[in-house]
Amino acid sequence: MKTIINRRDFIKSSALVVAGTGLGNQLYSAVAEHPFLSITPDQRLITAPDIPFRPRRVASWWNTLDDLLWSQKVIKDKVKRRAEGFASAHIDTAMNYGFHVRFDYSNYFGRLNEYFHFVKEELNQYDIKFIEHYSCNHVHRPRGKEEREKLHRTHRHHVLLFHDPEAAEHAQYEGHLFRDLVEVDIIDGSRGYARQYQMEAFCHNNPGFLDMHQKYLERLIKEVDFDGYEIDDMCDYVGLRACGCKYCRERFKRDYGHEFPPVTDTNFWGDITKPMLQWGNYGNPVFRDWIKMKDDIIADHVTMVKKVIGNKPLFTCCSSTGPIILNSISLNLERIADKLDFYMLENVGINIRSVNWGEMDAEALQQKDIAEKRGNSPAIALSYTIYPDGGYLGWSLARFWGVANWASTFQHRVYEEDPADSMETEDMIRPYNNWEMKLSDLNHHQSKDLPEVRLVYNYYCRINGWKDQKGVEHWNKTKMWSKKFLENNIGYRILRYKELSDVNCLLSEKSPLLLDGVASLSDNQYNAIEKYVSRGGTLWVSLPFGTHDEKGNLRKKPLSDILINSKRKNLKLIDSISDNDNVFQQFVLDKSFSPIVRQVSGDIGWVVRLRDYKGKRVIHFMNTNMKAVPHPTVKDIGQSPVLSRIESSIKNNVLKFEIDTKQFDITKLNLYSPELGDQSREIHLSRARGKTILEVDLTGIRVYAVAQ
Template identity: 25%
Template sequence: MNKWEAKFGFFWYNDDELFKFTQKDFDEKAKRIADAGINIVMTFSCTHFRWTFYRYWDRILRCIEMTVKACHKYGIKVVEHHSSHLTFNPQCQDDWDYMERILHARGSSIASWEGLAETVNDDICINGKPISSFRQIDGRTGKHAWSNYRGYCMCFNNPDYRQAYFQYLERVYQTGVDGIMTDDVQYFAQGHACACEYCRRLFKEETGYDLPEPGKAWEAFWRDYDNPVYIAWERFRRKSTERFQRAVNRHFEDLGLHLLRPNYVSGALNSNPTAYCFDMGSDLWDWIFQENCFSTLIRVSWPYWYVESLHRYALARKHGVPSMSLFYPDREDSYYFVWALAQSWGQMLTVTPEGYDLSSIEKKYRTFEKKYDRIYSDQQKIAPVALLFSLNNAYYVKAQKHTEEIFGFGQGMYLSNIPVDMVFDDDPLEKLEEYAMIVLPNLVMLDELQITRLRKYAEQGGMLFITGLPGIKAQDGTTRPLEKVLSLLGITSVPKKVTAEPSNFTVKYDGEESGTILGQQSEYIFEDAQNKGFLFAEKGVAGIWEKVGKGRIYWIPSGLSLDILRPLNADRFQRTEVRVQTPPNNADNIKKTMRLLMSPVKKALPVAFEKIAEDRVATVYLSSDKKKLIVHVVNTENVYPKTPVMIGHSDLVPSFVSDYRPKESEDTVLRLREDFQISKAVLISPENKEEIGIPVSVQEGSYVLSIPMESFYSYAAIVCDLE
């Protein structure tokens, strides 16, 4: 299938489907989903922790088979999705209550499964091996590792587990599924797994190192990021999960099957103690998407999820596959909001409330997408700035600041309507040269080839914007002198370390003061560098620029303190709604900071907004055929509360309810970059029955568009035909 034509949905099979449905019921459910415009479903089930339901596999497989038969009848492909190894193993009343809440949210209960309560902790035998022998081992204790889900977990290097799981997968494939998502391929025990006999032996074979024994030796070893043995073990854990996912592909390919492999992860940018291999195995995935987690409050969490979308979009583009967002809306206002976000992020969308589907609401928006498929399919991002995201710095640097700055830069530019993209450690020079500026946010760990490549980018006319002390660690965790790194980059100024203290930074590009950044920390100062300074602390020059070849390098060795907007959780697995207080809204601060710091790319912006309401966020793309310029505008007025209030999942998204009208507004005026020549512009929105023509004029050599305030209220795309 054409992957960009896929319209994803979820097919839940819970108690009704497992115990009551006839084939006719499955057919009727599949028809409803197809009528909503969905042509591919991922299954989800109360039996997600599949090994907990080992005794019921025959029933589950019959249900999957009937699901496949029904979906295929209506042209829907089916991707079976379950946890590859997690189990419930309740040890106390809290654990039992947790298990019951999860099952209840997914349309089931412990009592639904005859004998489950009595057998859930049994040490069943598979192929003559007790299931307990499959488990991950906690390096601290030498005992079975405990997961985040009140149960045990299995080791991907354990050959007996692999044999048993692949045998189960063969049975799944026999039901006729079109794809497989083997979920939760992760190590647990808070980052202390796995230290089983198989992992110890493989680690020794591959690295020459021995893992320490439990107790004090392990405590001294764990999280010692200056120890090459620890760095090697962290890399080994991720290699192990990657190797397992590749083995899944080889297994079904050896069976003569060509299965679809969508995959998602919630947080790819943070340090991940579970060793999830999402990036490392990304060439396996047919759709690369993010889970914007079930319990996070959409109204508050969307700026955070936007930065994750930068990663998925860039990773998907790298492999020529679509990027997607998974959200959990449960009403039309929340659905419309996340639909608008996903389109404006250049992503496909899939949604599900936990336990059921939203096909009745989706139809309107899926129909709109289909009508404007040439706009929404495979959008090509235009951005003058890219953030360099580094797995090495996210995963293998102690107390890393890289991720925090990624989110700060990303949110600040997004909310300021500065288009931003993402690049990766291994991207070639040709990719870097697509951008006017590359931001290096606290990249402590760099290899010399990468440093050389970045210097070449600057020499050929690019701008590097560096924070922190770049490249002072090699990939094995050993240190590298800063002076050597500066020599490789072509930087001649060496900062002086001073006593760290709070400071405001004054921004002066080309000697002209433009504003002040509050709440920073001054730890490094440049002496005798007034003529090179662009950032000034109370003690002296905090940031310098240097000309390198045809380009420039901007450097702030103290780094930046960026007060980001974080996701907010309200547990949705409780029987009554959980309400929580929203954090302070710091959007104005990070917007001001980014507008000041990104002044050097102002002329490279594809679209400049001469007038736009403060809470409207805009993103810019080309259509897949490069014939249309697309500007998405999302109205976020009062979505993220301006002051702390108590909210829950039931609260409406204010600017996306059907009767919303802005209190005050004015026409939006945007100016296109001089190299964009257009023949016409129209506005499209699900709120309007027809396209609306947009007045266009030429002023001072640029096309200027004026968008009437009443032409849309919540979301619109301005589509310009390029000449």
Template identity: 30%
Template sequence: MNRSVSFWIDWSFLDWPNNRIKELIARRCDEMAGAGVNMSILFGAHFRWDFLPIMSRLHDLLAHIAEQHRLRGIRFFDHHSSVLTHRASTGAQREHIRCFNHHHLPFYPDPHFAAQMKYNGTYLNDWRMIDVDTGRPIFINTYQCEQYCMNNPDFRAGYHAYLRQLMKDVPLDGLMSDDGVYYPGWRACGCGHCREKFRAMFGRDLPPVSDSTFWFNRSNKAFIDWIDFRYASTSEFFGTVRQVVGSLPLMSCSSTSCSQVCNAHAISYEGFAPHADLSMLEICGVAIDADGDWTGRTLHRAMMQLAITRTTGLKGCLGMHYGFDPDMFELGWAINRLLGADTWLSTLKGRLNPKGPEADAMPEDQQLLGGYFNWEKANEHLFRGDADAQACVFFSRHTRDHFGRSYLDFENVYRQACCELFKANITFDVVYDVKEIKRYKVLVLPAATCMSARQREVFTDFLNDGGAAIVIGPAGLRDEFGQPAEEFFLRQGLHIEVEQPALPAGYQPSEDPYKLPGIECRGQFQSKPVKASEWIDFSFGKGKVWWTPAMDITNNTPRLASLVADVMPEGTEMHGLKNWQVRRYRTKNSQVLVALNANVTPTFSKKFTLGMGNPPIIEKLTYSQFAQSVKITSPRPLCDAKLFSPQLTEPVSGQISPDGKTATFIFPAIRTLLVVQLTFDDPAE
């Protein structure tokens, strides 16, 4: 299990070698070891190519940091961008970097000097991504930077040479190689290497942006090929990183693998996973809403990342949470424990505004940790099980990639399904590989418009064998490439139609999908119209189907969670906690229930905001509805029951009823997280 924090280097570290910096590094490592940290990840010197003039000195610093970690049994990962490089040329651009990306430790060269920079025998400027429209190097305003193209063979050779030098100079325990995606979005990349590679893979030339029959037209298979080409390029590039680093533990960055925004950047951890050891999900910005809810923005993304980790056999999934106070660090850790993820906790002072002595004096990452890392270390046996899920939500990558323009066309329906089941304390998995479907009793299909023939076959077999499927929206109307399907997935007198909305005036093809109107789905069952707020149901083989045309299920009656609960097998339940979130995990002869208090109110700072969008940071969390007693009911007889929490000095044993079907606990008040371990006489099936 990974218990991680960031190890920040700022401008003072560049005065290397320096005894004061050596003392600071030793003090940090001592504090990390004392707090139960077993892994730290570098932050700073992020746009690594900007440090070419002082690279050997930087590597000497990193080598000392790595050695100090090893002396204390802590793994040290380097973390840098493989492709981005700051290129500020005006005062306004430099001020933007200072305000919003100061944490990069932006040691960038002047543009006229950058034009002369070479590495591994070639000019860095010749590596740059090219705008498909203008034919010029792309400038990315978000970071005031340019990007090198992953398909450029000279860039690849240069980056591979750098990695070999890095590993020679620094005794690393792992590498996080970031940003090898299309950061500029759909504008990238029009360089000759990308055009030639696209032609070689698909036998097509990339049309000019004026060709509206191609660009953003998902009914044109040629544009689908362009989408798939870009995903293949990011995956292949990360695969070359694996070839260079060998057995060194490897991961990359990701803030989502389930949004239609992924298509613009060709980012999905499914592509990285075959070459990685760990996955990670960066929870960007302020991760909790004013009402205390964290699920709406985070849950569906986290569940997809966990699905990728499980399906591909990765060694762990790091949930990365930002915070500036002990409460947010504790909540980030507790969310990860609830979901079954490992933890990376980090500050982000370089994006705080206003800057100055007060921001600089905030505690370092390891100083914000409470006792929960050490508690987790002492109780790792509680967190080694798999999710005890009888239900799954299917994530349709074909739909994400090949259908629709709007967030409402797929991601929002998937998000709603995950959140509704989770808030009803129904333990479920997200599944994207149909080979896993048969292990579940209940299948939720949210807006899975695109299906391959193999997926249709598996879903049909699942129903014929007695499974229950709850289907939302246009299921299987298109094939895996977004083209009209020859055969509809659900027959039985059901007819579904989809209507694309008219585009808004002034629409740009790269318009933010979160701002576009969604599709409208309509249906008839046995020749009668089906209302958006209702479900119809019918038998399918030995199984049963519920279907609604709704693309927003928040007003449906009955609720999705009620339908799932009604067909779920009887299971263990936790009683006596009001508005606590619960997930269940299983081993051969035990079950673990993890519960998190959702009765939380954030207090937002009146002084500090966090770029880019400048939301106020959270400075405090206030909890209510503390837990003081819990009752567990189980269909299987219990032989032992214990309750654990980092807020208890020792575990509490439950009082088991004579029939073994109930365990009752009474304990001192618990504010945030509790874990119940149940042991059974009979092994699980």
């Protein structure tokens, strides 16, 4: 059995994801409802995001244990050399990396802060922003020699300097003993332990921990004053085994009116002989309330952090926010989105499966939508790599998705030791950033996607644990549609739960709505959908629809019964894509739908994404049929071979596309790619029957190209 677990393992995937001025005014929320609480009009006033700068080319600033030798000359010289290297690679934002599990270094905070301040000053000389990045709520506490050895094999990137068992009993900061702040294991009353990372977890609801974290943040701001803050692990990696502390029990009673049940209560816990991620009975409203309370606790922690850092940008790590399984670790970006300023999609994979990037398209567009609906906030895609082709893949995906690229080498997370030929991040990303600056400087912050369909993902289905009779959840259905749209060059976007309850938002675009498996639906959402349909909006829907309310309670009568009785021609009932793969053809062949792009010749495998850059029409090409060449010896922590090189499996790369001229008018384009160097290729365009015929030769290109 696989024993190495990471963030993507929680969502059963390991593919590569590469998913203005600060305002002080108030924004009125576009939605009157909230998934958990009764909200007054005043509470719907939310603070606008703080966006003092917009990252485009981000890279990790890796720290090592040697940096604790600050302020020796060799460390100062290294910082100056690397800052100059970042500038030569046109990196505009550096992300602090290493010294990650921050309270492990509480004895060294003064020295670290002096070092961080020096790094910031050097980077700022080149107009490079320096963003802090650390895990706030853990300390490494391996249990026994085997766990300690495992930690040193698999998590060296954290810069390991943790307390030994004797010292750990006395470790503290600002008068708070760490042992008094940790979560309580519900099963045996021990300290909450995240076995996948060999860490004990502080309770987000413990007032002592919140006081300690606040005081640390205040010191960090005073002594360093970073340009922004990514504060990680706003979730609970101990999962459903925690937290049984007195503060969490009291809050469950106070906020939700429930006593905490014993672990013998199978009506609440389900079968606890199963893996922890499968615990819980979502048919029990008390269990659903507990899941929601755990999210509330983390949201309050994020709120405190934002209050302390003020108008500096705040964000946190997140590899996905769609699947039900994330309820078990309280990883819920939707719940805290209104408290953040930047949004990142994290990849934790560097192995050969990275080339299967298409399955991550839904996550990328979902988080991009979260960012756009939050005042068009920056979205950042983090890609880890060891070798140049992995960095190129991540850079390409960021351009394809229209988000900022965060490049990061990840040597210290390969198994046991780093390869001798590993590269620094700035050296790996330099050729791609410099090519971009010279030949294709497209600013995604000034771009607009062209969605032809709005694919609905309703958060209520996730938080209430809904699955259909075959055990398929709403997010899986959403991803199946996403994959079909991607493979067939149909532009789409993810439409989420708040927008689904606002009829004006629904009517603001002409593209159809597609709902598959939206069982949990609020009255506000249904009313908005019904008005949208009554005013001529096209709705594709599969059952079940509205069988449960937003709290997960079964309705006496499904809302689908009412909707179907309207018998409107623009209401189109279809099978679920998880039951009938042919339903996609039913959608695209319907006379009400007219795709912008259709491939008419050449091998399938290249996909396109259309984008408008302030009136400049651009087509991005991305390969979905790549072949990963594994490194012969280097493996990741799960023992999968690391990606060494990328080859293309597409044979016929001479492609012809038919483009609807009315929807996407183009007159002259040339093809560019880093794989062509400084050269470009002419793209042949002709007109026929209201269509533009585009002929392009992608021969010799393995990963990415752009027509501009």
